[in-house]
Amino acid sequence: MAAKTYNVGVIGYGLSAKVFHIPLIQVTTAFTLHSIVQRTPKPSDDAAKDHPSAIIYHSADALFADTAVDIIAITTTPDTHFAFTKAALEAGKHVIVEKPFVPTSAEASTLIALSKSTGNLICVYQNRRWDSDFLTVRKLINEGALGRVIEFNTHFDRYRPERPTTWKGKLTMAQAGGVVYDLGTHLLDQAYVLFGLPQTVTAVFANQRGDGADEPDSITVILGYGAAGPSVVAKAGVMAVETEQLRYWVRGTVGSYRKLNLDVQEDQLKAGMKPGDRGFGVEKDQAAGVLTVLKEEKPEKSVCRNVEPETYAALYAGFAKAIAGDGEDAVPVKASEARDVLRIIEAAKESAKLGKTIDL
Structure with a gap:
């Protein structure tokens, strides 16, 4: 049948x-x-x-x-x-x-x-739970390649000196517009997938463009998971002048992973490719991350290519x-999980407004 x-x-x-x-x-x-x-x-x-x-x-x-x-x-x-x-x-x-x-x-x-x-x-x-570099990070953490994670830094920085004319630049935060709901949702969702709900949220919202707009265009959000847990820093900025943007920097008790560049699927979809096409989701070898681990008590680095893409499909x-x-x-992606991420965003907004750490 x-x-x-x-x-x-x-x-x-x-x-x-x-x-x-x-x-x-x-x-x-x-x-x-x-x-x-x-x-x-x-x-x-x-x-x-x-x-x-x-x-x-x-x-x-x-x-x-x-x-x-x-x-x-x-x-x-x-x-x-x-x-x-x-x-x-x-x-x-x-x-x-x-x-x-x-x-x-x-x-x-x-x-x-x-x-x-x-x-x-x-x-x-x-x-972006299915970004190949995120799946690589998840695999490294789950397999213990880095040991206990101490710091998890996740970035979505760009050089965008002009404020967007789409909803991302027109809607207010009260309407789920702006950077914290756009890029912040991705960054905080990935942290949530890896580590769950944080105990504390501390946030700084900024206007890096300096254009006098009321709504922020850049965020730094720190998630606390207790004394023994990781310190998670999620950043999205719009005035980052770089040839290659930092994406992840994860440090653990026995190793670290550093990754530049963004997952390629969005650009490939915009170019008309689809999952299943040859090369879809596969980044160039020179874009691979770097894994550094202790060998005989000395740090040794190696190229760490992404896992085989699962793709957004x-x-x-x-x-x-x-x-x-x-x-x-x-x-x-359950609605209850998205609700948890919204709770983190709401705590970040409150923290940025009051200038203090918020307990979840």
């Missing part, structure tokens, strides 16, 4: 839909791209021309009412995520929603309760299995 396939409807037709969601839907054998909501098509930007086999709706309500749709992918700005996720669950659909999940942990809790009452699943698109494939019968425990 042929395996069941599920119809996916996508809300939004911007960069997120075109680059991060539709290509992954197309390579997930259990999913079919059924429909797209594009409110205002243009001659040079028309979902109907790009995807002639998909039904094109001009309102989200029309998609919610389509009984043929099993799953809704929400790729719109984060200030719309709560209302769209709630409506999708109430319409009997499973949901995959872009990060940041919703603006507040309280809204996340509301949606988690609704998911349980309706029986429809939520998956949050924290794709693993997130969609995992959600397909969860929907097909494996259930909530199999959801790759």
Whole structure:
């Protein structure tokens, strides 16, 4: 008997839909791209021309009412995520929603309760859990190659002197806009995956551009895990003038790992590649990290290439299995996990505002 396939409807037709969601839907054998909501098509930007086999709706309500749709992918700005996720669950659909999940942990809790009452699943698109360098870090830590982790430094620095004109630069933090919800969500989610909820959060928000804007453009967040736990530092800056940006610097009791450069999947997706294409997710050898370990009580370094890519397609494939019968425990990025990350973000905002460390 042929395996069941599920119809996916996508809300939004911007960069997120075109680059991060539709290509992954197309390579997930259990999913079919059924429909797209594009409110205002243009001659040079028309979902109907790009995807002639998909039904094109001009309102989200029309998609919610389509009984043929099993799953809704929400790729719109984060200030719309709560209302769209709630409506999708109430319409009997499973949901995959872009990060940041919703603006507040309280809204996340509301949606988690609704998911349980309706029986429809939520998956949050924290794709950078499947960055190959992060999977490499995770493997090194889990195998004990570094010993007990003392310091975990994770960076997402860039040279971007102009403030973005997208939601990332237009929405306020109250609307889940800005750097702490954009890049900070990725950095803090990866730390959460490795070490769980921290005991304390200390944050400094800054305006490195010096453009007088009210909203910060750069963050430093320190997560505390007790006296014996790691000190986690997550940084995102916009005025980093470097030929190669630092990504990870992890130090443990018997070794350290240092990695420059960003995972290649985003650039490859923007260039039209998809998971399964030759070379997808594979970075150049010269971009490999450096592993330093003690040999006869002396530090010795070696090239540490990334593990074989699982790729962002693993997130969609995992959600397909969860929907097909494996259930909530199999959801790759659970809404409850995204809520925990929102709690860290909320503590960071409070810390930066008050100038003090916040206990979780």
